Amino acid sequence: MTATATPATAPAATGPRGPRRASGGGQAVRLLILIAIVAVVLYPLFWMIGTSLKSQEEIVNNIGLLPNEFTPGNYVDGWTNFDLSFGRFFLNSAMVSLLTVIGNGVSCLLAAYAFARLRFRLRGVWFAVMIGTLLLPGHVLIVPQYILFRSLGLVGGEWPYLPLLIPQFLATEAFFVFLMVQFMRGIPKELDEAAKIDGANAFGIFRYVILPLSRPALVTTAIFSFIWTWNDFFRQLVFLSDLDDYTVPVALTLFIDSTSQSAVGPMFAMSVLSLLPVFLFFVAFQRMLVEGINTSGLKG
Amino acid sequence: MALTTAPGPTRRRTGSVPTPAGRRGVGRARHGDGLAGYVFLSPWLLGLLAVTAIPMLLSLYLSFTNYDILTPLPEVEWVGFANYERMFTADPSYWHSVRVTLTFALVAVPLKLAAALGVALLLNRAWRGVGLFRGLFYLPSLLGGSVALAIVWVNMFNREGAFNSLLAFFGIEGKPWVNDPDWALETLMVLAIWQFGAPMVIFLAGLKQVPTELYEAASVDGAGRWRQFVAVTLPMLSPVIFFNLVLETINGFQGFTAAFVLSNGTGGPVDSTLMYTLNLYITGFTDLEMGYASAMAWVFLIAIAIITAIFFSTGRFWVHYSDGEDR
Numbered sequence: 313m314t315a316t317a318t319p320a321t322a323p324a325a326t327g328p329r330g331p332r333r334a335s336g337g338g339q340a341v342r343l344l345i346l347i348a349i350v351a352v353v354l355y356p357l358f359w360m361i362g363t364s365l366k367s368q369e370e371i372v373n374n375i376g377l378l379p380n381e382f383t384p385g386n387y388v389d390g391w392t393n394f395d396l397s398f399g400r401f402f403l404n405s406a407m408v409s410l411l412t413v414i415g416n417g418v419s420c421l422l423a424a425y426a427f428a429r430l431r432f433r434l435r436g437v438w439f440a441v442m443i444g445t446l447l448l449p450g451h452v453l454i455v456p457q458y459i460l461f462r463s464l465g466l467v468g469g470e471w472p473y474l475p476l477l478i479p480q481f482l483a484t485e486a487f488f489v490f491l492m493v494q495f496m497r498g499i500p501k502e503l504d505e506a507a508k509i510d511g512a513n514a515f516g517i518f519r520y521v522i523l524p525l526s527r528p529a530l531v532t533t534a535i536f537s538f539i540w541t542w543n544d545f546f547r548q549l550v551f552l553s554d555l556d557d558y559t560v561p562v563a564l565t566l567f568i569d570s571t572s573q574s575a576v577g578p579m580f581a582m583s584v585l586s587l588l589p590v591f592l593f594f595v596a597f598q599r600m601l602v603e604g605i606n607t608s609g610l611k612g
Numbered sequence: 613m614a615l616t617t618a619p620g621p622t623r624r625r626t627g628s629v630p631t632p633a634g635r636r637g638v639g640r641a642r643h644g645d646g647l648a649g650y651v652f653l654s655p656w657l658l659g660l661l662a663v664t665a666i667p668m669l670l671s672l673y674l675s676f677t678n679y680d681i682l683t684p685l686p687e688v689e690w691v692g693f694a695n696y697e698r699m700f701t702a703d704p705s706y707w708h709s710v711r712v713t714l715t716f717a718l719v720a721v722p723l724k725l726a727a728a729l730g731v732a733l734l735l736n737r738a739w740r741g742v743g744l745f746r747g748l749f750y751l752p753s754l755l756g757g758s759v760a761l762a763i764v765w766v767n768m769f770n771r772e773g774a775f776n777s778l779l780a781f782f783g784i785e786g787k788p789w790v791n792d793p794d795w796a797l798e799t800l801m802v803l804a805i806w807q808f809g810a811p812m813v814i815f816l817a818g819l820k821q822v823p824t825e826l827y828e829a830a831s832v833d834g835a836g837r838w839r840q841f842v843a844v845t846l847p848m849l850s851p852v853i854f855f856n857l858v859l860e861t862i863n864g865f866q867g868f869t870a871a872f873v874l875s876n877g878t879g880g881p882v883d884s885t886l887m888y889t890l891n892l893y894i895t896g897f898t899d900l901e902m903g904y905a906s907a908m909a910w911v912f913l914i915a916i917a918i919i920t921a922i923f924f925s926t927g928r929f930w931v932h933y934s935d936g937e938d939r
Contacts, residue, residue, distance in 0.1 A: 342734055342737060343741075345734060346731075346734055346735070346745055349731060349734075349749075350745065350748050350749070353748065353749060353751075353752060353806065354748065354751075355774070356761075356764055356765070356768060356774070356806070357751075357755070359764070359768060359774045360761075360764040363767070371772065372772055375772075375774075375777035375780070418655075419655040419656065419659070422652045422653070422654075422655055422656070423652065423653055423655065423656035425652050426648075426649050426650075426652035426653040426656075427653075430645050430648055430649035430652065431645045431646070431649065432645055432646040432647075432648075432649030432650060432653075433646055435649065438653065438656075438657075441660065442656070445660070445664060447862060447916070447920060448664070448913070449862070449865075449866050449889075449912065449913070449916060450866075451866060451868070451889045451892060451893075451909065451912070452668075452671070452909045452910070452912060452913045453663070453664065453667045453668065453671070453909075454893075454896075454909075455671060455674070455892075455896045455902050455905050455906050455909060456666075456667035456668070456670040456671040456674065456906065457663065457667050458896075458897075459670065459674075459681065459685075459902065460666070460667060460670065462681070463685065478663070479659060479663045481655065482655050482656065482658050482659025482662065482663055483655050483656040483659050484656075484659040484660075484663045484664060489656065513648070514645060514648035514649075514652075515648065518652070539754060542758075543755075543757050543758040543759075545758070545759050545868070545869045545872070546868055546869070546889075546893075549872075550893075550897060560759075561758065561759040561760075561869075562759075564759045564760060564763060565759060565872075565873065565876075565877075567763070568763065568873060568876050569876065576767065579763060580763075580764070580767075582760075583759075583760035583761075583763050583764060584760075586758070586759075586760045587755055587758065587760050587761070590754055590755060590758070591751075591755070593754075594747075594751060594754055598747045598750075599743070599747075601750070601754070602746060602747065602750055602813050
C-alpha cells in the first residue's frame with residue numbers, strides 16, 4: 313500500500329530499515345566514517361602493542377606506532393621483574409577466574425530454575441529482592457564483608473581466595489541469575505509437562521529438561537564470569553595481601569609503584585599479556601558476547 | 613485431576629477459584645514444589661543472608677561507631693551520628709569527591725551514550741560488515757575496565773604519550789595531561805567514552821525493533837530524515853535509551869580502577885580524580901576508618917537509590933512503551 317504511494321524516485325528519504333541498498337554513494341561515505349571511527353577506537357590497542365615492543369630509548373623518542381627495532385626483551389624483563397615469576401600471577405588469576413565460572417554457573421542455575429519454573433511461597437518477594445540486588449553497588453558491601461571474612465580468619469588465611477570465591481558459589485551475581493531466568497522462560501513449558509507425565513519431579517525436570525536446554529545461557533554466563541573476574545581489580549585489591557597470592561591486575565599495579573621510567577616497556581608487555589585471554593575469548597565468542605548483553609539487557 | 617490429588621483442606625484453599633483442570637492444577641501442587649523450590653533456592657538464600665543482608669546491617673551499625681579494624685568488634689565505641697555530621701559539615705575532601713564523581717558522570721555518561729547512539733545509527737544503515745564493526749566497537753567495553761588498559765591510558769596521556777604526538781603533528785604543544793589537576797579527570801572521561809560499544813550494541817538491537825512501516829508512513833507524510841529521527845526513532849528507542857541511561861549512570865558513579873591507577877591509589881593530582889569509591893577505599897583500607905567508610909557507603913547507596921527513583925519517576929514523561937506488549 314505504501315509502496316504505491318511512495319514515489320520510486322525518492323529512495324534517500326526512506327528510513328533506516330528502508331530499502332536494504334540505499335544509494336551507493338551514501339553507503340561509501342558511511343563506510344569511510346565507520347572505518348575512521350574504528351581507527352580511532354583501535355589506536356590505543358595498537359599503540360599498547362607497539363610500545364611493548366619498543367626499547368627504552370624508543371619509548372621516549374620514537375612517537376610512531378611501530379618500533380624501528382623490535383625489542384621482545386620487554387616481555388622477558390616483565391616476566392621476571394619481581395621476586396616471583398609473572399607466571400605465578402597468571403596461574404592465580406586463572407584459578408580464581410575458573411573457580412568463579414564454576415561457582416556462578418552452578419549456583420545461579422539452581423536459583424534461576426527455582427525462580428523461572430517452581431512455585432513456592434514468597435517466590436515473588438524473593439524475586440523482587442534479587443532484582444533489587446542487581447543494582448546494589450559492590451563497593452557498598454566491601455567494608456563489612458572484609459570485616460566478616462577477616463573475623464572468620466579467611467583474609468590472608470590458609471587459602472586467601474575464599475573471600476573472593478564464597479560469594480560466587482552463593483549466586484550473589486544477580487545479573488547471571490536474571491539472565492538465566494530470562495532464558496529459561498523461553499523453554500517451552502510443555503517439555504516440563506511431558507517429563508512430569510513420565511513421572512519426573514522437580515529435580516528430574518531440572519536434570520533432564522532444563523539443564524541440557526540451558527547450555528547457551530550457561531556458556532554466556534561462563535564467558536562473562538571469566539572475563540569480569542579476570543579484569544576485576546577492586547575485590548582482589550582488598551582481599552589479597554601477599555605477593556604470592558597476587559592476581560594479574562594487582563601485580564600490574566606494582567609496576568606503577570616503581571615509577572622509574574625503565575619499567576614502562578616491561579609494564580606494557582605484561583599489560584598486553586594480561587589482556588590476551590580476554591582478547592582470545594572475544595575472538596572465539598564474539599557473537600555470543602554481543603548477543604549476551606542483548607538478551608539480558610533488552611528483553612523486559 | 614486437581615480434585616483427586618488434593619485432599620480436603622487443601623482443596624478448599626486452591627478450590628475457591630475453580631481451576632481449569634490439568635496444567636494449572638498440576639502446577640499448583642504447592643507442597644512438593646514448595647520444598648523443591650527452597651532446595652534449589654538455598655545457595656542464593658544463603659548468599660543473600662551471609663554476603664548481602666548481614667554485611668549491610670553490620671555496615672549500618674558500624675556507620676554509627678568509630679570502628680577501626682584494630683579494636684575488637686565488641687569494644688567498639690558508639691558515636692551516634694558523628695560520622696554523618698562529619699561527612700556533611702566537616703569534611704571538605706568528602707564533598708570534593710562528591711563533586712568529582714558527579715562531574716565525571718554528568719559529562720562522561722551523556723557523551724558516551726551519544727557516541728553509542730550515533731555509531732549505532734551509522735551501523736544500522738550499513739549493509740555490509742555490520743557484524744565485524746559491531747564486534748570491533750564492542751572490544752573496548754571488554755578490555756576497558758582492566759588495570760592493564762588503565763595503565764595504557766595513563767601513559768597515552770602522559771608527556772611522551774601518543775596523544776601529545778598527535779598534537780605535535782598539528783603543531784600544538786601538549787603537556788602531561790594526567791599530572792595536571794585541571795585535566796586528569798578529563799582523561800578518565802575519555803576512557804569511559806571510549807567504551808561506548810556496550811550501550812551501542814543495545815541501541816542497535818533496539819533500532820532493529822522499530823517497525824519499518826513507521827518510517828514509511830512518516831516519509832509518506834513528507835518527513836525528512838531529521839524529522840523521522842525525532843518523531844519515530846527517538847520515541848521508539850526511548851525505553852532502550854532509558855535502560856542505557858540508568859545502567860551507565862550507576863556504572864559511572866562507581867568508577868574506581870582507572871582513577872586508582874592514574875593516581876596510584878591517592879586520588880591525585882591534588883585530589884582531582886578522587887572518585888567516591890576511591891575515597892571510600894582510602895578511608896576504609898588506608899586510613900582504617902571503617903566506621904566512617906561505612907557511613908560513606910550507606911550515603912552512597914541511598915544516593916544511588918534516590919537517583920534511580922528519580923529516573924523511574926521522570927521516565928513516564930518521556931519513555932514510550934508501545935502498548936505494553938512484551939511485559
